[in-house]
Amino acid sequence: MNATIHATSILAALLIALPASAQTWTQLAPAANPSPRLDHAIAHDSPRQRLVLFGGYNNGGGYFSDTWEWNGTNWLGRSPLNSPGPRYGHAMAYDAVRQRVVLFGGFNGAEIGDTWEWNGTNWTQLLPVASPSTRYDHAMAYHAVSQRVVLFGGQRNGSPVGETWEWDGTNWTLLPSASPSARHSHAMAHDAARQRVVLFGGVGVSYLGDTWEWNGTNWLAQFSLNYPSPRYRHAMAYDEMGQRVVLFGGSSSSTSYLSDTWEWNGTNWVQLSPTASPSARYGHAMAYHAAGQRVVLFGGAGSLGDTWINGLPTTPAFATAYGAGCGSPALGFVPDTNGRPLLGQTASATIVDAPTPVAAVAIGWSSEFFGPFALPVTLAGIGMPGCDLLQSADILGLGTAPLTPSTLSYSLAIPNAPSLIGLHLYLQAYAFAPGVNPLQFIISNGIDWLLGNV
Numbered sequence: 005m006n007a008t009i010h011a012t013s014i015l016a017a018l019l020i021a022l023p024a025s026a027q028t029w030t031q032l033a034p035a036a037n038p039s040p041r042l043d044h045a046i047a048h049d050s051p052r053q054r055l056v057l058f059g060g061y062n063n064g065g066g067y068f069s070d071t072w073e074w075n076g077t078n079w080l081g082r083s084p085l086n087s088p089g090p091r092y093g094h095a096m097a098y099d100a101v102r103q104r105v106v107l108f109g110g111f112n113g114a115e116i117g118d119t120w121e122w123n124g125t126n127w128t129q130l131l132p133v134a135s136p137s138t139r140y141d142h143a144m145a146y147h148a149v150s151q152r153v154v155l156f157g158g159q160r161n162g163s164p165v166g167e168t169w170e171w172d173g174t175n176w177t178l179l180p181s182a183s184p185s186a187r188h189s190h191a192m193a194h195d196a197a198r199q200r201v202v203l204f205g206g207v208g209v210s211y212l213g214d215t216w217e218w219n220g221t222n223w224l225a226q227f228s229l230n231y232p233s234p235r236y237r238h239a240m241a242y243d244e245m246g247q248r249v250v251l252f253g254g255s256s257s258s259t260s261y262l263s264d265t266w267e268w269n270g271t272n273w274v275q276l277s278p279t280a281s282p283s284a285r286y287g288h289a290m291a292y293h294a295a296g297q298r299v300v301l302f303g304g305a306g307s308l309g310d311t312w313i314n315g316l317p318t319t320p321a322f323a324t325a326y327g328a329g330c331g332s333p334a335l336g337f338v339p340d341t342n343g344r345p346l347l348g349q350t351a352s353a354t355i356v357d358a359p360t361p362v363a364a365v366a367i368g369w370s371s372e373f374f375g376p377f378a379l380p381v382t383l384a385g386i387g388m389p390g391c392d393l394l395q396s397a398d399i400l401g402l403g404t405a406p407l408t409p410s411t412l413s414y415s416l417a418i419p420n421a422p423s424l425i426g427l428h429l430y431l432q433a434y435a436f437a438p439g440v441n442p443l444q445f446i447i448s449n450g451i452d453w454l455l456g457n458v
Contacts, residue, residue, distance in 0.1 A: 040309030042287030093140030189236035321456030330391035331446035348420030368395030387442030394450035395430030
């Protein structure tokens with residue numbers, strides 16, 4: 005047990021030294037697209053595995069009231085019987101308990117204060133007893149623990165708002181909590197792993213670059229060694245695979261557009277350097293598409309109509325046996341079909357034909373070198389003729405669990421850390437074998453574990 009904990013701790017410690025996983029942006033060319041627009045809204049309908057897009061405006065085409073869905077490959081235009089009116093600057097969030105996309109407010113030449121729900125087929129206007137006042141350029145996100153949609157800020161009558169409201173499926177409730185300063189054109193996203201709603205930036209008296217988290221009861225100011233520059237009309241989405249909030253773009257003045265990509269890991273903001281990126285923009289919208297395991301971005305300032313995806317590379321987890329063991333019969337080490345080295349899960353393998361139940365496992369970071377020596381290295385010199393070291397043996401003495409007198413199992417919990425994607429771990433088992441050779445131990449074939457996320 006202690007050896008297994010030790011191995012997991014060393015693996016986790018690698019995260020400090022490993023670089024962040026290479027995330028990049030990729031522009032798609034779907035068969036159909038919403039028309040170019042900005043200040044629209046997108047939310048993820050989880051059970052139906054669709055992103056829902058509504059509204060926005062085009063500098064030359066006015067306000068929109070169309071509904072589109074992203075299925076992972078294409079945008080699909082929807083034709084509901086009922087629909088909210090044309091608008092921009094509204095906000096949407098998916099209510100997981102009631103399985104509805106909730107829309108509130110916006111602007112269509114005048115400020116709007118209506119509440120709508122999308123059920124996958126039709127929009128329905130709701131008439132709550134209590135409701136936020138008319139506003140636009142606010143932000144919304146669903147908080148899973150409290151099972152409420154949270155709304156913050158916006159602008160009303162030309163002034164920023166500092167109110168926090170919750171939607172319970174029937175009514176809106178104004179919460180009397182300490183909050184970020186009044187603002188509009190900020191962005192919010194729900195960090196599912198940490199069960200917080202994250203808010204960044206916006207415009208109040210000036211452009212803002214502060215980070216806040218909603219824990220279901222209060223807003224908590226967050227402080228980071230690094231942080232994006234103050235901005236407004238940016239977009240954020242929570243990447244479930246990477247367990248990070250992703251932020252892109254926005255504007256830092258009336259004439260300066262941004263094209264930087266940042267991640268919030270719950271402690272710090274980290275700026276990424278993707279090999280490809282959308283152009284500088286503001287007024288775009290983003291959401292995470294769970295089925296595609298990607299953050300999806302659409303549109304933005306300049307009346308853009310492009311679709312981009314961002315996320316971790318899809319890396320299948322593999323367990324491959326290599327080389328040969330020694331002994332008679334040879335000690336075997338077999339990857340378990342249901343124990344692949346997936347992030348966040350437990351990888352496992354089975355030792356077979358062990359002469360005694362006294363056995364252990366060694367892990368190495370390399371299958372090419374053991375110190376200055378090229379692998380494989382013969383172990384004849386230490387009393388194990390016919391046996392070869394097939395990995396660098398960086399960790400020794402990892403415990404096993406007996407299954408039968410000649411069969412044992414080994415398992416290792418793989419941290420759910422994106423930086424480990426693509427890492428190889430090389431394993432060999434060794435067992436006590438009285439009388440077989442001078443050292444009285446034999447060693448197995450090797451196993452190559454490639455850590456992956458699918």
